[in-house]
Amino acid sequence: MLTIEERERVLAPLEEAWTLPPRAYTDPAVWDAEVEHVFRRDWICVARVDQVGEAGIQLPVDVAGQPIVLTNATGGAEGIRALANVCLHRAMPLVDEPATGRHLTCPYHLWSYDLTGRLRTAPLMDGCAGFEVGDQQLPEIPVEVWEGFVFVCLAPEPEPLAPRLEPLRRLVADHAVGDLVIGGTIEFDSPWNWKLLVENFMEAYHHIGPHRRTFQPIYPAAHSSVPDNEGGPWSLLRMPGNRDDLDGDGRDGLPFLPGLRGRQRDELLAACVFPTLLFAPSSTLAVWYELRPRAHDRMLLRIHLLLPPETLARPEIEAAVPAILDDIDHVHREDIAVNEGPWRGLQAPLTGQGRLSPLERSIHQLNQLWLDRVDPGR
Ligand code: FES
Ligand SMILES: [Fe+2]
Incomplete structure (x- = not known):
């Protein structure tokens, strides 16, 4: 190069x-x-902890073409998760704007996930062989908080920052x-x-x-x-x-x-x-x-x-x-x-x-x- x-x-x-x-x-x-x-x-900084510290928060960010949603199911720095912000059905991004609420609901066919990324409901999927709603989980991305800055890393099993x-x-x-x-x-x-x-x-x-x-x-x-x-x-x-x-x-x-x-x-x-x-x-x-x-x-x-x-x-x-x-x-x-x-x-x-x-x-x-x-x- x-x-x-x-x-x-x-x-x-x-x-x-x-x-x-x-x-x-x-x-x-x-x-x-x-x-x-x-x-x-590398670890990429995407937020401050005070932006995502509250229970119910949903903050969309994008890192190198990967839509990510930062969520917090329980509140506090320990509750912060980063989930792939792409529906498991037909790849619709789930959250476009910062929001609050207990569910991430896809605007396309209304599959709905909890803030840990687990699929909770999927309407009109009866008859789909071997499909269990409870088995479906959005990919989770490693998160680290350092000096109040929230980092995510798209590499699998990254070295801690x-x-x-x-x-x-x-x-x-x-x-x-x-x-x-x-x-x-x-x-x-x-x-x-x-x-x-x-x-x-x-x-x-x-x-x-x-x-x-x-x-x-x-x-x-x-x-x-x-x-x-x-x-x-x-x-x-x-x-x-x-x-x-x-x-x-x-x-x-x-x-x-x-x-x-x-x-x-x-x-x-x-x-x-x-x-x-x-x-x-x-x-x-x-x-x-x-x-x-x-x-x-x-x-x-x-x-x-x-x-x-x-x-x-x-x-x-x-x-x-x-x-x-x-x-x-x-x-x-x-x-x-x-x-x-x-x-x-x-x-x-x-x-x-x-x-x-x-x-x-x-x-x-x-x-x-x-x-x-x-x-x-x-
Ligand atoms: S693409 Fe999300 S429910 Fe169909
Ligand atoms: Fe300057």
């Missing part, structure tokens, strides 16, 4: 490394390989991201390759460009750093702030996350769990970038504001949330320009690989993970 020279440039130590070649982003055949070797193999994320969990533990809940959401149709957004999210080098008036004065590009991930399926970008006075509240006027001390109260973090979970804890809140890649040239992006329940319960927060979402929207629009631009540039015939800055260590780490799966040089 990549030439020997292109591979060597990606695999080189960071100081000598280059980006992925343009067709890693633009070629539909590479997307097909990603579907097969990444999105149908949490042990491989333990170093990352320790690095973000004081933010207690697992305790945060969604306080607001904005949505963007994003007609470019998903890796452009991931790479942009995971480097602060560009603070000097599109964010020179927003992030750069607060979180200077040159102060950012990335710890070694030892090849684990994650990356972390640290962006220390330059605020002197750390008394009172955070820069946005919200109370500090309760576990943070000292300089942690003026640091922005950005984390990626490969391939598509992106979240960024600040000193007062976190944002979750929910990426849903659809093709090599399109994805849906939802940016969720995550807050501690105590902050969400404060009376003034209702008025504050729209302003926080406006700020997030403003910064993301600065990023859209530098996603759309490279998307155009990557399609140009004279474009090739580019050199990485030492500040782009996360991109180097994520490229190793990508290459290992999509083009391991077999």
Whole structure:
């Protein structure tokens, strides 16, 4: 897929490394390989636990062409299941929109399943030889919850995710991201390759460009750093702030996350769990970038504001949330320009690989993970 020279440039130590070649982003055949070797193999984040924690919930999601419905028969994180959202009769998807109720009823011929995926009723099937309603079960997909994020994995008997994320969990533990809940959401149709957004999210080098008036004065590009991930399926970008006075509240006027001390109260973090979970804890809140890649040239992006329940319960927060979402929207629009631009540039015939800055260590780490799966040089 990549030439020997292109591979060597990606695999080189960071100081000598280059980006992925343009067709890693633009070629539909590479997307097909990603579907097969990444999105149908790796753990994929599809929800927050507070979206699916209630008994009776039914949340449809799609992973690499597999419709899935997240259900919860009993309530609580332990009750979360992921079922194939495709009827066992003639393949009609069962649930199109988020819903609540004790049954998943197919709109085609009204076969009805309980929230564990067992078929309960199938009208007018008398005379169908050897057909027992109670024997029919929707395929179940492995689920794991990590720091409040709900992951599914389409691979049979996948290796558990949490042990491989333990170093990352320790690095973000004081933010207690697992305790945060969604306080607001904005949505963007994003007609470019998903890796452009991931790479942009995971480097602060560009603070000097599109964010020179927003992030750069607060979180200077040159102060950012990335710890070694030892090849684990994650990356972390640290962006220390330059605020002197750390008394009172955070820069946005919200109370500090309760576990943070000292300089942690003026640091922005950005984390990626490969391939598509992106979240960024600040000193007062976190944002979750929910990426849903659809093709090599399109994805849906939802940016969720995550807050501690105590902050969400404060009376003034209702008025504050729209302003926080406006700020997030403003910064993301600065990023859209530098996603759309490279998307155009990557399609140009004279474009090739580019050199990485030492500040782009996360991109180097994520490229190793990508290459290992999509083009391991077999
Ligand atoms: S396709 Fe679902 S009941 Fe027929
Ligand atoms: Fe940015």
